Amino acid sequence: MFGYVRPRRDLLAKDAFAAYHAAYCGLCHALGKHYGFRARFLVNYDMTFLALLRASARESCPVKHCWCPARVFGRKACSIDGQNDAVTAACTVILCYEKLRDNVRDESVLRALPYRLLCWLFRRAYRKASRRLPDFAALCVRQLSALHELEQQASPSIDATADAFARIVSACVGDLQDPALRRPMEQILYHTGRFLYLADALDDLQEDCRKDAYNPLRYRFSPSSGALSAADLDYLTQLTDSSVNLAGAALELLPLASNRQLLENMIFLGFPAVFSAVKSGKFQARELFWKKEIRKRTIQE
Amino acid sequence: MKDPYEVLGVSRTASDSEIKTAYRELVKKYHPDNYANNPLADLASEKMKEVNEAYDAITRTRGSQSGSYQNGSYQSSGYQSGGYQSGSYSYGGGNGGASYAQVRAYINANQLDAAESILNTAPNRDGEWYYLKGTIAYRRGWLDEARQHYQTACAMVPSNFEYQNALRTVQGGYTPYRQTNYQRSDMDEACNLCNALLCLNCLCGGCR
Numbered sequence: 468m469f470g471y472v473r474p475r476r477d478l479l480a481k482d483a484f485a486a487y488h489a490a491y492c493g494l495c496h497a498l499g500k501h502y503g504f505r506a507r508f509l510v511n512y513d514m515t516f517l518a519l520l521r522a523s524a525r526e527s528c529p530v531k532h533c534w535c536p537a538r539v540f541g542r543k544a545c546s547i548d549g550q551n552d553a554v555t556a557a558c559t560v561i562l563c564y565e566k567l568r569d570n571v572r573d574e575s576v577l578r579a580l581p582y583r584l585l586c587w588l589f590r591r592a593y594r595k596a597s598r599r600l601p602d603f604a605a606l607c608v609r610q611l612s613a614l615h616e617l618e619q620q621a622s623p624s625i626d627a628t629a630d631a632f633a634r635i636v637s638a639c640v641g642d643l644q645d646p647a648l649r650r651p652m653e654q655i656l657y658h659t660g661r662f663l664y665l666a667d668a669l670d671d672l673q674e675d676c677r678k679d680a681y682n683p684l685r686y687r688f689s690p691s692s693g694a695l696s697a698a699d700l701d702y703l704t705q706l707t708d709s710s711v712n713l714a715g716a717a718l719e720l721l722p723l724a725s726n727r728q729l730l731e732n733m734i735f736l737g738f739p740a741v742f743s744a745v746k747s748g749k750f751q752a753r754e755l756f757w758k759k760e761i762r763k764r765t766i767q768e
Numbered sequence: 769m770k771d772p773y774e775v776l777g778v779s780r781t782a783s784d785s786e787i788k789t790a791y792r793e794l795v796k797k798y799h800p801d802n803y804a805n806n807p808l809a810d811l812a813s814e815k816m817k818e819v820n821e822a823y824d825a826i827t828r829t830r831g832s833q834s835g836s837y838q839n840g841s842y843q844s845s846g847y848q849s850g851g852y853q854s855g856s857y858s859y860g861g862g863n864g865g866a867s868y869a870q871v872r873a874y875i876n877a878n879q880l881d882a883a884e885s886i887l888n889t890a891p892n893r894d895g896e897w898y899y900l901k902g903t904i905a906y907r908r909g910w911l912d913e914a915r916q917h918y919q920t921a922c923a924m925v926p927s928n929f930e931y932q933n934a935l936r937t938v939q940g941g942y943t944p945y946r947q948t949n950y951q952r953s954d955m956d957e958a959c960n961l962c963n964a965l966l967c968l969n970c971l972c973g974g975c976r
Binding site: 624625626627630633647650651654657658661687705706708709710712713716717719720 | 797798802803806807808811812815905908909910911912913915938939940
């Protein structure tokens with residue numbers, strides 16, 4: 468996935484950061500448990516947000532110390548949340564597989580070879596996940612083909628293209644029965660999906676202009692030499708801020724029993740921080756950017 | 769019914785003023801202004817009702833015990849569960865009595881496709897048409913389109929406060945309650961500036 472949904476770690480309390488870490492490791496553990504060792508490589512920050520959101524209705528998740536393939540000695544704390552973990556892991560596999568397929572479709576034959584290989588490696592995991600969530604898998608295929616069609620038509624609407632993707636993300640909680648939980652979560656995830664799409668479009672704008680590839684921002688704002696004007700960037704920031712507001716208003720309606728600090732941090736602080744990093748071009752060196760944050764935090768501690 | 773103390777998030781031993789503070793915080797949080805045109809306005813209204821009932825229940829119990837507490841819960845009169853009051857708008861197209869009031873009713877019921885199909889058959893496009901079109905887009909989460917329609921509506925009828933409020937909301941001018949807690953960085957900077965000025969004052973001999 469993209470990795471744009473992250474907390475501001477420097478403003479997170481130590482126990483909240485530990486909970487975030489446990490959710491990330493818990494998702495990795497669930498992927499390994501349900502879809503084999505290979506699927507562990509699909510763990511990502513965006514789906515950790517989904518795991519945290521789904522777990523927020525429970526007062527606390529049991530934490531188990533599990534073996535970690537990235538660590539030779541010692542074990543890592545993983546939060547275990549039965550049914551929620553299984554659904555989040557299935558969504559992760561389906562979304563990552565669809566993204567790989569999308570890359571195969573977008574790239575030239577030679578450049579698409581690595582993605583084809585990865586698709587082949589994850590085909591069994593995908594089949595199993597789509598058997599578990601058949602409606603979600605079908606919706607992904609439907610929405611991505613709608614998105615592909617919009618790209619073919621060179622649609623200038625950032626709303627229509629972002630909507631096609633955001634609907635997929637909001638469907639990750641479609642299995643929840645209680646509307647008091649499902650509806651606010653759907654709104655949060657819809658605007659998260661919208662944010663992901665717009666941040667990715669802005670991040671790729673220069674490259675897409677160079678390659679003459681489709682990017683909704685190219686047709687909506689007509690940038691000169693791959694860069695948006697200051698006024699257009701301001702406008703785009705206001706659009707993402709409105710998404711943050713709507714996601715935040717939905718979060719207030721959730722009966723949060725846990726993870727409140729983390730979710731608020733990710734929505735109100737993480738989204739704007741990531742978007743301003745993307746705007747300034749720093750997010751391309753994303754690992755560097757976030758590692759700097761962690762180092763700063765470690766020094767403070 | 770849920771435990772009223774649990775709804776307000778206070779302990780049973782909390783003082784009257786603590787309960788009142790918790791109640792006011794929750795009223796601010798679920799205030800209809802925070803959910804104007806929001807598809808979740810009905811959930812916010814339910815929460816507000818729950819909070820009011822809990823506060824009334826507590827004040828009633830405590831009032832009967834001490835006989836001194838006045839019941840003063842938030843009066844939600846005039847609050848139409850985040851929806852519109854069907855006005856007398858009508859575009860007078862003469863096609864079967866379809867009107868903007870009907871579109872508003874569909875929007876309130878979250879039937880956005882039905883609302884849009886009526887709008888699309890309207891013979892002329894005035895400020896109200898653009899406002900309603902923007903509201904449908906806003907409810908769908910199509911914020912770019914919503915903003916453009918609201919801007920057109922405001923340009924056509926500059927004196928309409930409803931259109932102006934809608935535009936302000938979509939421009940991010942109105943932030944939800946919680947976010948105000950996350951805008952501390954500016955405040956911190958302001959405090960830092962005050963501290964710096966105080967220190968400077970001390971250093972310059974202002975404290976003699």
